[in-house]
Amino acid sequence: MPRRPPPSRRRAPRQERAQATCDAILTATARVLLKDGYEAASTNRIAQEAGVSVGSLYQYFPSKEGLVTALMEQHRARGLADFEAGLVPLASQPLPVAMRALIRQVIMVKRENPRLHQVLHELMPRMRQWGLSDIYSQRLFRLVRAFLAPRFEELRPRNLDMAVFVLVNAVEALCHTAVTDRPDYLEDESFVEEVAALALGYLRPEPATAAPRRTARERVVRM
Amino acid sequence: MPRRPPPSRRRAPRQERAQATCDAILTATARVLLKDGYEAASTNRIAQEAGVSVGSLYQYFPSKEGLVTALMEQHRARGLADFEAGLVPLASQPLPVAMRALIRQVIMVKRENPRLHQVLHELMPRMRQWGLSDIYSQRLFRLVRAFLAPRFEELRPRNLDMAVFVLVNAVEALCHTAVTDRPDYLEDESFVEEVAALALGYLRPEPATAAPRRTARERVVRM
Amino acid sequence: MPRRPPPSRRRAPRQERAQATCDAILTATARVLLKDGYEAASTNRIAQEAGVSVGSLYQYFPSKEGLVTALMEQHRARGLADFEAGLVPLASQPLPVAMRALIRQVIMVKRENPRLHQVLHELMPRMRQWGLSDIYSQRLFRLVRAFLAPRFEELRPRNLDMAVFVLVNAVEALCHTAVTDRPDYLEDESFVEEVAALALGYLRPEPATAAPRRTARERVVRM
Amino acid sequence: MPRRPPPSRRRAPRQERAQATCDAILTATARVLLKDGYEAASTNRIAQEAGVSVGSLYQYFPSKEGLVTALMEQHRARGLADFEAGLVPLASQPLPVAMRALIRQVIMVKRENPRLHQVLHELMPRMRQWGLSDIYSQRLFRLVRAFLAPRFEELRPRNLDMAVFVLVNAVEALCHTAVTDRPDYLEDESFVEEVAALALGYLRPEPATAAPRRTARERVVRM
DNA sequence: TATGAATGAGTGTTCATTCAT
DNA sequence: TATGAATGAACACTCATTCAT
16 A cells, blocks of 8 residues: 655656756755755745745645655665676675675765765655655665675674665764764765675684684784 | 853743742743654643743743744753663673663663654754754763773774764664654664664674784775 | 534633723734635734734634634524524514514614625635534524424414425525625615515415316316 | 626627637636636636637637626526527416426526536626626526516515515525536426426415404414 | 747745834 | 733735747
């Protein structure tokens, strides 16, 4: 029982001019969102910024909600496509190599336009409230799952779904939080190393507790 | 150039009755925020829910912003105090034991009132926008730093600040995301195990890689 | 299954000042409706005319619809009360006397403020569209029915309900149309006579048609 | 100071195709008016329903107002023509026969498309507001007047104009109100009888007050 | 001639905040 | 101190109409 089709578009632009208008509006939305945040971003303001009239805005987008949703979708679709494109050549790489590359890519993407990423990120709860299922998260999840599945036997975790949940969310959160709280980390190669260490340390089988016998106490402490 | 003092309180309640009013308002704010979200939570509505007049509300809080800030502060102060209280007896425990205990505690706290946690979490960007520095995050950071510092020598990471950043944010994000996306995980003991594995795997020294010598480059690449 | 309670009031005014505001708004509504008609009567315009802010308007009335409904109700309640008051002393009067008096009263009422009557009359379809059942029409119907019932035996019509429908609507329509199309009739005593003749001629038993007997069919056809 | 010529048409369609377009628009207007009412009937919506562009609509009609006026005119012209056609063969019939036939016809016409009749009826005040004189009412009036004039000597009323006003408006109102409030009456042959009784009772000379003499007082009372 | 993209004034309504009582 | 009536700027959104193509 689907609630309603994603109300992000009202009608497809037929003429070339219309497509341009449509794009201008979306771009302006991003700009205004950046400058003023969601609340302060009025549709009139956005239209003005786009150099069109409010009427035109509502010709292509059914509501402010829909407009923002459309922007979000565009953004996430691109992000996901990039991610997938980056993932393909890494399929055959050793895990550590691939992991570092992926993390680096995630950071690069966010570094491109940190404010936009941040703003859209903060918009996500609202989207959920609007009843939009987050198909992009699901696709990302499936992508990572497919990437991990072939090597899962050699890794420590036994619950693939949970492992993907842990990895995806931890990495995403770290990269995102860095944008906001520690932008310097984004430029710091050792940050990539640490995030990779987190991911790889999570997946790596625990060390066969070797030779010299230890008391339980020692074993626990030493880790 | 100090922005302005945190605008959370207009004036301290002197009389007992006033304190009660103040509490009632804060409680009502939480209730309304839960039910309706931030936008739909009007000050009139909150006052009504608290059983006082809007006028009274504005006697104790200078603005809606201030009201929400006060609630947030109360909430975070409590959370931090709890965390600190839980941390003390763990100082002498082996790391894995302590880590599991801490993670369990974080989850428990969120499980208590997931919706409130979620709502307040989603309010944080707005706080930042209001120019409030997040002193609680800083204190949490210092707490964990102090907890980790004595054992840091035996652990893998070499940058303590970055390690704390990584751990705090990864754990927090996982627990928080689980509230929203996978509430079932909150009841699942194996989720605690996985989050602990993530943290401990991150801190654990890499296994002494035996025999054949490698170049630094190689070492970095392999897992 | 009643759709919703008549949405005419938001909250009752407690203080004296509030009651005054409320009245001022209703009065202003009538004034603006008169001048500009329903569509052109914006709520901001009405508030201005009432000398209050829009906000106050919406404190007492939940919507433009509700505001107009309230005005209509006030108006019709008064009209009906007047009608009932006029009807009581006529109960014992001979029918023709009573009928003329009633018609005269209906005309008088409309003559008092013809434009307002007209505007509100034209608003009625919209009310129906809003799903408001017209309780005043029903009460009027019952009133007239009760007035007619005791003498119904001596009258021609055999279906009391239909007779009331015919009388009420014919008289009302004539008086109303006269307001719009022939205001001069409202001042013309012979118009009262004619409307009364219409009503009485309708109720009066057909003259005993003398001599040659006829079939039922024939009787229906002849005059 | 002539207001302006009836703004119902912008220019007469010359080509056949143009006439078809014009008709399509008018038909669509009726359809949309039926479905959505006047306010909700936007010109874009109407154009869409007609399968043409808004631009084309404005090529044939100067405004929404004009469009609706044109529809109204078409509709009333037809109604009047029908009425006139029905009237001709009745000229030589006895009054009661003719009256019943006419009333029956009025009801039939409304029964055909009750919603459209209702919608257009409710639009009439707006037309008046637009400054359009209602030439169809006038023609109807003249038609009925001409019908009644030859027999007027034998009837009770002494003011022909007023009698026509009373008859036309009473019959019209009853039939129209029945459409809205008592659609069952439209199917009820006895309703025709009652309306006819109303009209004929109005026209019929008062019964020759027979034999036993009465005081004026008595006469009035007795009816 | 037909199209449909573009316009923008104008609408109903909300809500944080003030201040007379 | 407490009240709650009053405020009014601001918002999302519509729709009759125009005009470049």
